[in-house]
Amino acid sequence: MAQRFALQDTVRHSVVNEGIGGNTVTRNVTPVAPIAPPGNERLDRDVLAHAGVSHVVVFMGTNDIGREASAEQVISGLRELSRASERAV
Numbered sequence: 482m483a484q485r486f487a488l489q490d491t492v493r494h495s496v497v498n499e500g501i502g503g504n505t506v507t508r509n510v511t512p513v514a515p516i517a518p519p520g521n522e523r524l525d526r527d528v529l530a531h532a533g534v535s536h537v538v539v540f541m542g543t544n545d546i547g548r549e550a551s552a553e554q555v556i557s558g559l560r561e562l563s564r565a566s567e568r569a570v
């Protein structure tokens with residue numbers, strides 16, 4: 482994404498990748514996710530705490546499904562991330 486921004490736009494953008502392989506949106510999954518806290522608990526610290534954040538791109542939820550989370554749980558977690566991002570950005 483950073484390379485695409487650099488090639489397409491004269492406005493400078495920064496891209497920060499705070500992804501963790503195997504991470505989940507929700508804590509209520511089986512088997513329990515890795516030691517890292519779920520995305521909705523990491524958003525403020527790992528993403529929104531960066532100076533000048535204007536956009537947030539989220540790709541999460543697939544690990545939750547693989548760990549038997551319901552669609553309702555995943556959608557709820559993603560909505561929570563979206564609301565928190567909207568308030569901050």
